[in-house]
Amino acid sequence: MTTDTLILTPSKLPQRLYLFKSCVAGTFYPGIERSFRFILNSLNVDYFDDPNQSSCTGFGVHCGVVPPEANLSLNARNLALAYNSGYTNVVCTCPTSYANLKECINELQNENTRAAINDVLKAVKYEYKGGVTVYHAAEVLYAMKESLIKGARLSLSGLKIATHHGCHYTKVFYEEVIRGLWEYPTLLDDICSGFSGTLVDYSERSLCCGMGFSHFVRSSDYTGSIGLLKLESILAEEPDVIVTMCGACQTVLDHLQKRFKKKLERVAPVLNISQLVAILLGANITKDACVQFAAIDVLPLLKKINVV
Amino acid sequence: LVRAAKFSGTGAKSSKFLEPLFNKGVAVSPELLNEGALDQLVTLNKLSALRAELDLPQLDAKDIAILAQAMAEIRTILTNKDAPKRGLDNDY
Numbered sequence: 001m002t003t004d005t006l007i008l009t010p011s012k013l014p015q016r017l018y019l020f021k022s023c024v025a026g027t028f029y030p031g032i033e034r035s036f037r038f039i040l041n042s043l044n045v046d047y048f049d050d051p052n053q054s055s056c057t058g059f060g061v062h063c064g065v066v067p068p069e070a071n072l073s074l075n076a077r078n079l080a081l082a083y084n085s086g087y088t089n090v091v092c093t094c095p096t097s098y099a100n101l102k103e104c105i106n107e108l109q110n111e112n113t114r115a116a117i118n119d120v121l122k123a124v125k126y127e128y129k130g131g132v133t134v135y136h137a138a139e140v141l142y143a144m145k146e147s148l149i150k151g152a153r154l155s156l157s158g159l160k161i162a163t164h165h166g167c168h169y170t171k172v173f174y175e176e177v178i179r180g181l182w183e184y185p186t187l188l189d190d191i192c193s194g195f196s197g198t199l200v201d202y203s204e205r206s207l208c209c210g211m212g213f214s215h216f217v218r219s220s221d222y223t224g225s226i227g228l229l230k231l232e233s234i235l236a237e238e239p240d241v242i243v244t245m246c247g248a249c250q251t252v253l254d255h256l257q258k259r260f261k262k263k264l265e266r267v268a269p270v271l272n273i274s275q276l277v278a279i280l281l282g283a284n285i286t287k288d289a290c291v292q293f294a295a296i297d298v299l300p301l302l303k304k305i306n307v308v
Numbered sequence: 309l310v311r312a313a314k315f316s317g318t319g320a321k322s323s324k325f326l327e328p329l330f331n332k333g334v335a336v337s338p339e340l341l342n343e344g345a346l347d348q349l350v351t352l353n354k355l356s357a358l359r360a361e362l363d364l365p366q367l368d369a370k371d372i373a374i375l376a377q378a379m380a381e382i383r384t385i386l387t388n389k390d391a392p393k394r395g396l397d398n399d400y
Contacts, residue, residue, distance in 0.1 A: 028350065030364055052378040073385045120388045124381040220348050255349045293358055295350075 014143050017047040018087035018132075020078070020101070022094030023055050025247030025272070031290025032247055033093050035278035036137050038288045042281050043147050048087040053078055058096035058168075059248075062213035075104040076117045076128040083131050090134045093274065095168035095246045096213075098136045102173055105134065136169055138187050138245040138273050139178055149194045152280045154305050156197030162239035162268070163188035163199065164230075164253065166246035167208050188243050188273050195280055204233035209249040210256070227256040228263065235266055241301050242270045258295040269298040279307060 017040070025032040040047050054074055060066030079101065082090050092098040108114045108128055118127050141148065165185040170177055180186030183206055189199045210216075210226030231253060234242055244250045254270040261267065271279075275289045285291050285307060291298040302308045346352060356366055 028355065030359070030362065051375050052381075054374075054378065054382050070386055073388075074382065077381065077385060120385055123384050123388050126381075223349075251350065259349065287362070290358075290362065293355070 013043060013045055013147060014089065014140055015046045016087045016089060017045060017140065018082040018085060018090045019047050019049050020056070020082075020090050020092045020094075020097055020134075021049075021053060022092065022097055022247055023059060024096070024251065025093050027247075028251045029247050029272060029275075029290065029293050031275050031288065031293060032250075032272040033274075034288050034290060035272070035274040035283060036093055038278045038283045039141070039144075039148070039274065039281060042151060043144060045144070047091070048085050050081055050085060050087075052081055056092075056094075056097040056100045058094075058100040059213055061100065062096070063217050064214060071100070072104055072107055072113070072117055073120045075101055076108060076121055077124065077126055079105065079108075079132045080121065080126040080128050083129055084126075088132050090132055091137050091140050092134065093137045093247070093272075095136060095166040096248065098134060099168040099172035101134045102176075105130070105132070136245060138169075138191065141191055141273060141277055142179065142187055145191060145194050148191075148277055148281065152195060152277075153282045154280045154307065156192060156195040156276075156280070156305065159197050159240040159301075159304060160200050160238060161189075161192045161197040161241055161243055162202060162234045162237060163192065163243045164205075164209060164234070164246075164249055166244065166249045169245060188245060191273060191277070192243060195277075200237040200239050202233045202237050204230050207233070209244075209246075209252045211248045211252045213248075216252075223252060224256060224259070227252050228260055231257060231260070231264065235264060235268060238266065239268050240304060241276070242268050243273055243276055244270060245273050247272070255295045267296050269294055269296045269301045271298065271301075279305070 019033075019036070019040075021033055037047075037049070054077065056075055056078065057066045057071050061068070061071045079090070082088055090101060092101065108117060108130070114128060121127060165188060169187075170182045170185045174182030177185050178187060179190045193199060207230050208226060209230055210223040210228075212223065212226070215222045215226075234253075242253055244253065250270050250272055257264060257267045257270075271289075271291075271294075275291070279285060279289050279302070283289050285298075285302060291302070299308065359366060
């Protein structure tokens with residue numbers, strides 16, 4: 001089978017995408033994947049929403065409760081599902097899935113590892129053959145930027161936007177960050193600026209949101225202290241919205257603002273880039289973007305962009 | 309949080325997810341389990357209500373719709389990879 005690798009420049013629409021769903025995004029912000037589907041459907045992008053896909057187990061791996069063999073075996077199955085479907089451009093809505101799948105692909109390049117894992121997959125009649133490429137949904141949105149801007153009913157004109165890219169996108173495969181540098185990624189900024197948004201810079205731009213997975217499970221006060229540092233830095237620039245590309249970062253940055261409301265002088269709603277773009281394209285704010293799941297009220301932002 | 313206190317299994321909410329950590333001797337605060345890390349951050353009742361309005365499965369993982377064949381494959385893989393006490397602990 002030949003693979004049709006995506007060209008991640010805003011020149012042609014990507015096709016034959018394998019939508020890789022996220023546990024965290026699907027749990028806390030179902031609007032992330034609904035919005036991404038809305039965008040793909042709006043542009044008639046051919047994608048496969050495979051019900052057989054399993055969790056990438058990234059959360060469990062980073063907490064130290066899922067062993068690498070189990071992680072590798074399950075993701076070899078996931079990658080084989082994508083390869084067998086013919087939709088070999090795997091698009092993750094979650095940076096942890098993105099990094100985890102890419103790490104698994106790297107591990108599976110070792111002949112001995114691949115043979116051992118394929119021996120496991122034999123029992124369920126799969127074989128990992130490679131031939132699959134992994135992307136993050138934000139990269140695909142960037143690739144579709146020109147079409148998205150053309151199809152947008154609304155703009156971000158006059159709005160101040162702060163972005164947070166997520167460590168598992170920028171700091172694991174740091175040489176593969178497609179816009180900006182890993183220390184200063186601009187992927188989300190470049191998408192938002194296309195819709196006439198004004199990007200704001202902030203001092204803790206490179207800092208983790210605080211989630212850290214094992215930190216969150218073992219010591220949520222650590223998550224709180226890092227998250228607060230991050231939020232204070234962002235909110236000092238008075239953004240109208242904080243844009244992320246990660247369900248876990250979004251959970252932390254959104255809900256921590258609610259938790260620390262008394263410590264913060266102001267708050268800002270948090271949206272995933274897919275939710276924001278879908279809203280600009282005319283998606284239903286409750287059924288598609290599901291903004292009602294936000295801890296910090298999104299309504300003031302929606303009024304500013306004339307959605308309501 | 310009293311991070312040094314090791315989970316004793318009494319008085320704290322049982323967590324299958326964290327059992328492998330306990331088995332490795334990792335200290336997890338009983339307070340964290342009583343409150344729940346997620347409960348501290350997210351209002352789970354609100355989340356459950358919102359999910360119900362959208363006809364989405366509830367947060368109890370056993371309610372999540374997984375194709376029977378896919379689940380059988382996942383279980384077989386984990387069992388084959390000498391993981392009955394490892395990966396299988398986490399597939400709920």
